[in-house]
Amino acid sequence: MTVKISNQIVGYRVKKADADATEHQAPVHAETKPVEMNENIERPDFLLGTTYKIKPPVAEHAMYITINDILLNEDTDHESRQPYEVFINSKSMEHFQWVIALTRVISAVFRKGGDVTFLVEELRSVYDPNGGYFKKGGVFMPSLVAEIGAVIEKHLKAIGLLENDELSETTKRILAEKRAEFEASQSTATNDDTSNDYPANATMCGKCNTKAVIVMDGCATCLSCGDSKCG
Numbered sequence: 547m548t549v550k551i552s553n554q555i556v557g558y559r560v561k562k563a564d565a566d567a568t569e570h571q572a573p574v575h576a577e578t579k580p581v582e583m584n585e586n587i588e589r590p591d592f593l594l595g596t597t598y599k600i601k602p603p604v605a606e607h608a609m610y611i612t613i614n615d616i617l618l619n620e621d622t623d624h625e626s627r628q629p630y631e632v633f634i635n636s637k638s639m640e641h642f643q644w645v646i647a648l649t650r651v652i653s654a655v656f657r658k659g660g661d662v663t664f665l666v667e668e669l670r671s672v673y674d675p676n677g678g679y680f681k682k683g684g685v686f687m688p689s690l691v692a693e694i695g696a697v698i699e700k701h702l703k704a705i706g707l708l709e710n711d712e713l714s715e716t717t718k719r720i721l722a723e724k725r726a727e728f729e730a731s732q733s734t735a736t737n738d739d740t741s742n743d744y745p746a747n748a749t750m751c752g753k754c755n756t757k758a759v760i761v762m763d764g765c766a767t768c769l770s771c772g773d774s775k776c777g
């Protein structure tokens with residue numbers, strides 16, 4: 547069939563072979579596209595927030611890191627939770643200036659949209675020339691900036707923007723058994739170091755930066771991430 551087009555062509559649509567007859571009338575509106583994070587999105591009056599407490603030894607008082615998220619495309623198939631802003635509060639004033647600057651820059655990156663997960667690696671790889679510190683539980687933090695990065699990582703995992711690499715239940719059970727066996731074999735084992743979750747003589751793991759590596763039967767096993775080397 548030939549159709550003479552006498553008017554100007556202002557748009558077209560490719561017909562799908564399996565298109566539903568009732569569907570072909572539906573106009574394609576630009577506004578049905580899901581909203582992506584961008585800096586023109588107006589801040590709603592309330593946002594969903596999560597506050598994380600950290601107690602770095604390099605600061606006199608605890609620090610409270612609040613990350614507020616915005617819900618985009620609420621109640622649609624495209625609903626997504628995106629970080630919108632970050633605040634850090636503390637009684638300590640010694641880091642005040644750069645902490646405020648850092649939170650403003652991070653918030654600005656969040657609002658720009660796109661992939662913000664690169665921030666985690668950038669922050670976590672900042673090394674304090676004075677040497678970093680061990681957190682409770684034996685995890686090594688190369689700097690306060692890195693610990694802020696670790697909190698953002700935890701948050702992005704919680705809202706599903708980063709993959710959660712939590713150990714499987716089976717791995718956890720095997721590590722717990724190994725640990726019990728190791729502790730039983732240590733006649734000198736004492737439990738006085740309660741600030742450390744892992745055996746006192748555990749050594750540093752190169753994979754997860756935690757003092758949790760024990761040697762048993764010629765194999766070095768990390769009780770934190772399960773990394774193991776034999777020989």
Ligand SMILES: [Zn+2]
Pocket residue numbers: 751752753754755756758768769770771772773
């Ligand atoms: Zn490890």
